[in-house]
Amino acid sequence: MDSSADSTPKKTKGKLTAERIMNAAEVLFASKGYKGTSLREIAQAAHIQQPGIYKHFDSKxxxxxxxxxxxxxxxxxxxxxxxxxxxxxxxxxxxxxxxxxxxxxxxxxxxxxxxxxxxxxxxxxxxxxxxxxxxxxxxxxxxxxxxxxxxxxxxxxxxxxxxxxxxxxxxxxxxxxxxxxxxxxxxxxxxxxxxxxxxxxxxxxxxxx
Amino acid sequence: MDSSADSTPKKTKGKLTAERIMNAAEVLFASKGYKGTSLREIAQAAHIQQPGIYKHFDSKxxxxxxxxxxxxxxxxxxxxxxxxxxxxxxxxxxxxxxxxxxxxxxxxxxxxxxxxxxxxxxxxxxxxxxxxxxxxxxxxxxxxxxxxxxxxxxxxxxxxxxxxxxxxxxxxxxxxxxxxxxxxxxxxxxxxxxxxxxxxxxxxxxxxx
DNA sequence: ATTTAAAGTTAACGATTGATAACTTTTGCC
DNA sequence: GGCAAAAGTTATCAATCGTTAACTTTAAAT
Missing domain, CATH: 1.10.357 (Tetracycline Repressor; domain 2)
Known part of the structure; x- marks a missing residue:
């Protein structure tokens, strides 16, 4: 994926998705709180379906x-x-x-x-x-x-x-x-x-x- | 209820209950946030059943x-x-x-x-x-x-x-x-x-x- | 190109929640 | 004491939520 193979670790599709999830979660948790943020809205912001989050994280x-x-x-x-x-x-x-x-x-x-x-x-x-x-x-x-x-x-x-x-x-x-x-x-x-x-x-x- | 009738408004049973609800809510909302606090736990802390809250407040x-x-x-x-x-x-x-x-x-x-x-x-x-x-x-x-x-x-x-x-x-x-x-x-x-x-x-x- | 693993989707579940309706009990007023 | 209103309870509802299972698609490895 990454052309500068030696200096930067390869980013699999999954890792990129996990980053997107975490970016979305960071903003939403911050503005709405932990309880006030649902996994569905995090998933939506990260452009996946909600149960997909469990491919990358064990739980909320x-x-x-x-x-x-x-x-x-x-x-x-x-x-x-x-x-x-x-x-x-x-x-x-x-x-x-x-x-x-x-x-x-x-x-x-x-x-x-x-x-x-x-x-x-x-x-x-x-x-x-x-x-x-x-x-x-x-x-x-x-x-x-x-x-x-x-x-x-x-x-x-x-x-x-x-x-x-x-x-x-x-x-x-x-x-x-x-x-x-x-x-x-x-x-x-x-x-x-x-x-x-x-x-x-x-x-x-x-x-x- | 209050013996100093003229200087202090009478507190009905309902008003006292509403105060208890608000005291409980203040502490619980503060520590757990709005979304993280359920009406059931507020009611419990105020010693009533949850739907009773609607006798005093229109909504959460x-x-x-x-x-x-x-x-x-x-x-x-x-x-x-x-x-x-x-x-x-x-x-x-x-x-x-x-x-x-x-x-x-x-x-x-x-x-x-x-x-x-x-x-x-x-x-x-x-x-x-x-x-x-x-x-x-x-x-x-x-x-x-x-x-x-x-x-x-x-x-x-x-x-x-x-x-x-x-x-x-x-x-x-x-x-x-x-x-x-x-x-x-x-x-x-x-x-x-x-x-x-x-x-x-x-x-x-x-x-x- | 093929196979396996990873990633993603759909459907469903049990639990929780705010709110409502019906009923019961208590309070407050006369 | 009687009555109406207020207060409280029980039961229920629809919606939402985090999580799981089964299935499908895509990516990665060979």
Missing amino acids: RDLYSSVLDRGLSPMIEAMRERTTNSDSASGYAALWEKITDLLAEHPSMASLFQQALHAGGDDDNLLIHDWLQRLFTQGQNTITALGIDENMEPEEQAIHLIATFNLVTGYFLSQQIYDTLATGKLTDPDNIARQKKLMRRIATALQDT | RDLYSSVLDRGLSPMIEAMRERTTNSDSASGYAALWEKITDLLAEHPSMASLFQQALHAGGDDDNLLIHDWLQRLFTQGQNTITALGIDENMEPEEQAIHLIATFNLVTGYFLSQQIYDTLATGKLTDPDNIARQKKLMRRIATALQDT
Whole structure:
């Protein structure tokens, strides 16, 4: 299928279909939630019939999990890099900017992540709990990498983390708020630049203890 | 029913039941989402049988709307007061603190509000769009009341609004993040005080142009 | 070109859901 | 206390949903 055979793995028909399914699922899960999205509408968006989804995924839950995996891995990777290379105070802003860039490419992920976070009392808790551990607790370097003063008491560190997390992800979920005051899209480069500027100002304010 | 007959309206059995239904619905809608919550589980939590809900609400949608109404009205009221009485720069921090206090009493509302905001492409858009108008666009006084520089370009104003909104509401949705670093509840008074302190620092940073 | 495996479709199933109708019980008013 | 209205229950319905099985078509491997 692919002419550059050695540098790119061959993509079978099935793999391409699975990608289409996951792309459709990502957008629909993000906008309508897990329960609010049926496999029939995902299938329709992916141009197959609904039971066909079972050729590629074991269950709806498996599809959801795969979508989350695909979307969160780059974030975990960015976090890991910063944790490993945290060498200066400028690092933390760069991390959140990197995550902002990632989310700008996949704005649905912000919604999916927040949904998964807010699923309380469900059997999803194990899934997202695992992700939280991987995202936020890779040792004390994580705190520094995230731009949080490590001499702070844990409660205050946690609240700083929450604020920063919500600033970054909440931005991508707020098009409707944006529409009340301005025109355009939050994923426009100009707006992304504005958001980054605002984040830098906040980061500076929080860093000055 | 109520012995202080003149100062408090009488609460019929039905009204008390409707309250129970709405209390149950508020918590369940918040944690499981609209589609993920069935009328049967709401009814069970309210100690009635499921079709009994139709004695008090026309539909599931009507119940949802009533829950939103009940929870958002105090916020609109707080907003209106600040808009009317916006007299000093200290006003804007007080507004967000007031909203923080309101949400601390009803943390489910933060989740419900965000859910409604993120419902894209649904017939809910009219509902939340109305609420957004009422929350955020009560004239130019609103911008000042919210602590946003009115000489800023609209795009930047909108992004500041988004940031502030997500700081306030996102806090209440982030217990799972908090749990990765600390113990306790986000609604504990100590943590609320920490959050307010953090918000004041951010507000000051954003105000310094 | 042939064969096998993969991928896709159609039909159907059991479970769940929001809503309705009929009936029963409780409440509130006089 | 009696009566009407309100509130609540039981039973049922049509629709939707995730899933499975059987069948068909296409893709991939040789």
